Amino acid sequence: MMPELGKYAGAVLGAYGLSLLLIAGLVGLSVWQAVRMHARLRDVEERGKE
Amino acid sequence: MQVSGRFLPWVAGLAALCLVVGLIWGFFLTPDDYRQGATVKIIFLHVPSALVAINGWMVMLVASLIWLIRRHHVSALVAKAAAPVGITMTVIALMTGAIWGQPMWGTWWAWDPRLTSFLILFMFYLGYIALWQAIEDPDTAADLTSVLCMVGSVFAILSRYAVLFWNQGLHQGASLSMDKQQHMSDTYWYPLVLCMAGFMLLFLALVLLRTRTEVRRRRLQALILRERMA
Amino acid sequence: MIALLLRDLRLSVRSGGGFGLGLAFFLLVTILVPLGVGPESALHARIAAGILWIGALLACLLSLDRIFALDHEDGSLDLLVTAPMPLEGIVAVKALAHWLVTGLPLTLAAPLLGVLLNLPVHGYPWLFVSLLVGTPALSVIGTFGAALIVGLKRGGLLLSLLVLPLYVPTLIYGAEAAQRGADGLPALVPLALLAAISAGSAALLPFASAQALRINLR
Numbered sequence: 001m002m003p004e005l006g007k008y009a010g011a012v013l014g015a016y017g018l019s020l021l022l023i024a025g026l027v028g029l030s031v032w033q034a035v036r037m038h039a040r041l042r043d044v045e046e047r048g049k050e
Numbered sequence: 051m052q053v054s055g056r057f058l059p060w061v062a063g064l065a066a067l068c069l070v071v072g073l074i075w076g077f078f079l080t081p082d083d084y085r086q087g088a089t090v091k092i093i094f095l096h097v098p099s100a101l102v103a104i105n106g107w108m109v110m111l112v113a114s115l116i117w118l119i120r121r122h123h124v125s126a127l128v129a130k131a132a133a134p135v136g137i138t139m140t141v142i143a144l145m146t147g148a149i150w151g152q153p154m155w156g157t158w159w160a161w162d163p164r165l166t167s168f169l170i171l172f173m174f175y176l177g178y179i180a181l182w183q184a185i186e187d188p189d190t191a192a193d194l195t196s197v198l199c200m201v202g203s204v205f206a207i208l209s210r211y212a213v214l215f216w217n218q219g220l221h222q223g224a225s226l227s228m229d230k231q232q233h234m235s236d237t238y239w240y241p242l243v244l245c246m247a248g249f250m251l252l253f254l255a256l257v258l259l260r261t262r263t264e265v266r267r268r269r270l271q272a273l274i275l276r277e278r279m280a
Numbered sequence: 281m282i283a284l285l286l287r288d289l290r291l292s293v294r295s296g297g298g299f300g301l302g303l304a305f306f307l308l309v310t311i312l313v314p315l316g317v318g319p320e321s322a323l324h325a326r327i328a329a330g331i332l333w334i335g336a337l338l339a340c341l342l343s344l345d346r347i348f349a350l351d352h353e354d355g356s357l358d359l360l361v362t363a364p365m366p367l368e369g370i371v372a373v374k375a376l377a378h379w380l381v382t383g384l385p386l387t388l389a390a391p392l393l394g395v396l397l398n399l400p401v402h403g404y405p406w407l408f409v410s411l412l413v414g415t416p417a418l419s420v421i422g423t424f425g426a427a428l429i430v431g432l433k434r435g436g437l438l439l440s441l442l443v444l445p446l447y448v449p450t451l452i453y454g455a456e457a458a459q460r461g462a463d464g465l466p467a468l469v470p471l472a473l474l475a476a477i478s479a480g481s482a483a484l485l486p487f488a489s490a491q492a493l494r495i496n497l498r
Contacts, residue, residue: 011153015096016077018142019142019146022141025138034259034262034263037266037270041270044277045273170448173445174445177442177444180442181438184432184438185432193495194495194496197491205445209452212473215453215470216452
């Protein structure tokens with residue numbers, strides 16, 4: 001399945017690896033922040049109702 | 051909030067679909083270029099991320115203008131949410147470019163106009179994000195960053211021309227103009243379009259998500275403030 | 281307005297701040313560069329114009345946070361904002377005062393420091409003129425940056441982060457004009473573009489700076 005990358009394998013894989021890592025990091029961070037903020041907001045809203 | 055909540059999963063799903071298909075197509079199913087060898091596959095990351103990096107700044111500019119003129123709060127938050135996404139895309143474009151440049155031009159980095167312009171764009175993003183971080187009052191921060199974004203846009207364009215004047219460069223011209231058929235064969239063009247769409251949708255999804263986070267942060271601060279007052 | 285200008289000039293000379301400090305910094309940078317790149321005078325001659333431009337830019341950057349900080353601390357900035365004068369004019373006068381105590385001395389000192397870096401003879405007039413034309417832009421852009429961060433404690437580092445990207449076009453055209461002059465090439469084009477940037481930012485940026493000040497002092 002792996003395509004033949006020849007002598008540029010390092011460059012191509014490095015570029016894909018780094019980019020995907022950065023995108024994954026950004027998505028992960030955004031989702032994490034969103035989840036955390038949602039939870040905190042819910043906490044405070046619940047507290048307000050009591 | 052409701053509208054964005056309903057759209058978000060679709061946009062995110064579509065982004066993921068486009069990206070997965072486009073990147074797999076680009077990575078596994080395209081032939082090597084006769085001159086550039088396998089490194090041509092980097093284009094499927096390099097060009098879309100550069101595109102989104104520039105358009106991200108445009109989104110910030112438009113959102114800032116809407117905030118300054120209409121005082122629409124969500125608009126300021128969109129600008130705030132877009133900046134980290136834009137800077138990440140700038141970094142991806144710069145790094146994939148360096149990795150691509152190494153085998154092709156024999157150097158990781160050259161002070162070529164396009165590369166230099168992107169580095170300058172990176173500096174602008176950095177200053178913008180730093181200003182958001184530094185100011186505590188949210189409305190003041192929104193106002194000041196909007197003013198900075200507008201002035202920065204003018205200077206970014208000036209820098210672009212200054213850099214062109216300064217050095218004429220190695221980087222090939224735009225390979226994606228309307229007459230693209232002359233530059234690029236369809237084998238690369240279709241997956242590239244898919245990847246560009248994927249990056250755009252990813253940007254949209256991330257900005258939506260981050261804006262929702264910011265809206266909630268505002269609400270949280272307001273609630274805490276009200277509790278303290280009571 | 282003239283009274284404000286004179287007051288600003290008197291203050292900056294009396295407090296001993298920007299005036300001498302910027303010049304001393306410029307001198308130090310010019311001395312440090314040869315220590316860093318080695319003693320070959322041919323190399324110095326080639327990079328002299330660029331080094332002097334960067335030195336002047338950094339020296340200018342160093343004194344920016346003083347433009348509004350002192351006035352903000354003692355409250356006179358609030359008075360100025362409510363004064364019966366357009367705030368844009370006040371900002372422009374502030375920038376002019378900053379240029380007179382920073383940009384102008386740097387411009388005058390640069391040819392002297394050119395000697396240290398072995399600048400080619402025909403480069404001197406170009407260096408002088410390019411700095412004379414370009415430093416006003418540095419002051420005006422810097423005033424905008426200072427207006428953005430006026431309310432912040434310890435804004436100095438942030439100020440450089442904000443202002444340095446804005447300095448890019450000025451630096452490129454200014455250093456290019458000086459460099460081409462030193463190489464004996466025609467340098468009028470970059471000089472004209474530099475003048476355009478100076479004139480444009482002097483005409484338009486005070487509005488943005490005034491807006492930033494109003495936001496900060498709300």
